Amino acid sequence: MSPVRQHSSVPADGSPSAAAAHPAPGPVATAPLDVKTIYGRHADDVARWARRFGGPRLDVEDIVHEVFLVVQRRSHEWRGDAQVTTWLYEITFRVVRDRRARGWWRRWSTGVVAGESRGAANDLAELPVDQPNALDLLQRREATAALYDILDGIGEKYRTVIILFELEGLSGEEIAALTGISLANVWVRLHRARQKVLKRFLAWEERERP
Amino acid sequence: MSANRTREDASNFDAVERWLSRPAGGREAEDRFAALLRDAGPPGPLSAVARARVWSRLRRRPTSRAGIARLRWSVALSVLLTSGVVLGALSARKWWPGNATRTAPESTPAKPHAARGVRGVARPALQPVPTTNDSPPVGEPVPAAAPPAPPGDEPVPETAPPAPPVHAIAPRHTSPARDVTIAKAEPEERAAVREPEAIAPPHFESARRAPVAPSAPPASPASALPGETPLLSGALMQLRQKRDAGAALAALDEYRARYPNGTLKREAESARIDALLLLGRNAEALAELRDLTPQPGGRGQELRLIRGELTAASDCKGAFVDFDRILNEQAAAALVERALHGRAACRLRLGDEPGAIRDLTEYLRRFPAGRFAAEARRALEARSEDL
Numbered sequence: 072m073s074p075v076r077q078h079s080s081v082p083a084d085g086s087p088s089a090a091a092a093h094p095a096p097g098p099v100a101t102a103p104l105d106v107k108t109i110y111g112r113h114a115d116d117v118a119r120w121a122r123r124f125g126g127p128r129l130d131v132e133d134i135v136h137e138v139f140l141v142v143q144r145r146s147h148e149w150r151g152d153a154q155v156t157t158w159l160y161e162i163t164f165r166v167v168r169d170r171r172a173r174g175w176w177r178r179w180s181t182g183v184v185a186g187e188s189r190g191a192a193n194d195l196a197e198l199p200v201d202q203p204n205a206l207d208l209l210q211r212r213e214a215t216a217a218l219y220d221i222l223d224g225i226g227e228k229y230r231t232v233i234i235l236f237e238l239e240g241l242s243g244e245e246i247a248a249l250t251g252i253s254l255a256n257v258w259v260r261l262h263r264a265r266q267k268v269l270k271r272f273l274a275w276e277e278r279e280r281p
Numbered sequence: 282m283s284a285n286r287t288r289e290d291a292s293n294f295d296a297v298e299r300w301l302s303r304p305a306g307g308r309e310a311e312d313r314f315a316a317l318l319r320d321a322g323p324p325g326p327l328s329a330v331a332r333a334r335v336w337s338r339l340r341r342r343p344t345s346r347a348g349i350a351r352l353r354w355s356v357a358l359s360v361l362l363t364s365g366v367v368l369g370a371l372s373a374r375k376w377w378p379g380n381a382t383r384t385a386p387e388s389t390p391a392k393p394h395a396a397r398g399v400r401g402v403a404r405p406a407l408q409p410v411p412t413t414n415d416s417p418p419v420g421e422p423v424p425a426a427a428p429p430a431p432p433g434d435e436p437v438p439e440t441a442p443p444a445p446p447v448h449a450i451a452p453r454h455t456s457p458a459r460d461v462t463i464a465k466a467e468p469e470e471r472a473a474v475r476e477p478e479a480i481a482p483p484h485f486e487s488a489r490r491a492p493v494a495p496s497a498p499p500a501s502p503a504s505a506l507p508g509e510t511p512l513l514s515g516a517l518m519q520l521r522q523k524r525d526a527g528a529a530l531a532a533l534d535e536y537r538a539r540y541p542n543g544t545l546k547r548e549a550e551s552a553r554i555d556a557l558l559l560l561g562r563n564a565e566a567l568a569e570l571r572d573l574t575p576q577p578g579g580r581g582q583e584l585r586l587i588r589g590e591l592t593a594a595s596d597c598k599g600a601f602v603d604f605d606r607i608l609n610e611q612a613a614a615a616l617v618e619r620a621l622h623g624r625a626a627c628r629l630r631l632g633d634e635p636g637a638i639r640d641l642t643e644y645l646r647r648f649p650a651g652r653f654a655a656e657a658r659r660a661l662e663a664r665s666e667d668l
Contacts, residue, residue: 115326118325
């Protein structure tokens, strides 16, 4: 089991599917979705996924809000043939992707960095339960900022694949299904993404750790 | 085969080692990057406050911020586009070639070229006169018995400075003064039936019937002629709306005294001639006309014709100059009709019967249903009987 899975909300059930690869496997829904219940159970999961996909500069509250708006709007489409978590995961992925795609326009039109973190609330939320130490929090924030600084510079399609593979621990098929590209293309993108990441990582090391 | 390839790719993919699976403490770049991944750690959950805040937003306002932002931008773009369309339409309306003459005086009412633009609009006033059964005064080529045409028949823009009062001047096809003129003319017309030689110039009645041109546009309040314009406008108002030629003449006298070389001098002189004709002071009108140098075309041609008709009363030879000039120019049909008739009358008076017959024949050819057609036919028939 990868460390990613240990740290993430992915259940340690060893399931290879994307549906099972994410938080607590909810019961297969057969009745109309109760948004309040789903929110109570999975809001944190959505926030984690959003932070994973978007990085530390994303306004997680906005993303969670947007995701559950989609849930409200499309709850009637829920067929109950998959886990709610799978559905939420896909919605979160698409909402973050769309938000990032609109980032340039938002930056241009408002002068505000897209989805900038709200500060204290998010910082506190980032504090792992088992790390109440402020120094640890600071180191974690720095490492996270450096990581996403590297990932943000390699191109969106490569960034997506490497986050899903390395951080989320998804399989090739799951990435292909989620992103809508072929398995071969996933592999190619992952290969190139790794090259780009290493190149940027080495540059970052030279800059930050002389 | 493609399925086999896909399976091969998949197996290759599964064979790829995840960086986070590499043992910690390695010295390769991949190991160091894996360490960075571990340092970053997993993201935390939402805080209780944030959860409550998001749920509150979900319950209170089931619209996303992005949706609101899109709505705002849509409204802003709509307003912008609408404003652009409206401004474009206004600009097109203002600067479209078809409207140029109408708008030019508004922008530069005080400049001489703007006044020319006004006259350009007024030219339709010199279009062919509607044929009526009114007979011209006859017996005397001099328009003594027939008071001059009301100034209301003048092309408005010719005498109208770009001022609002001028704009308000309405066409007047009939007026008490004109009715009196026609009534006075009728007995003389009957005499003319017996004396074809006494065909008289048609004076100014055709001009009186000329359709009044569209009024000049109102001047902008910031006109550069703050003194001239109101004064002349008042005079034209008296002349054309109140039909008070005396008051108009008084105002024009004041204008002449105050602005002997004013920008609107030409318009004022033209109005003065109208007022004098309306008052029956033909001699003074003729004197004014002799001092005036009519401009080619438009109102200038009409003034030239009036001068010829007034001159014909006492000096037919002198009148030929103006009649010939009108006939040689590309004058309006109404002016040509009057000029042909006037020249024929003068030629008859001077004994130039061949010339008169030519003019009368030409008149009948061009205006078979003209206002002087019956008169011309009678004169020609009398000539043929004499022959």
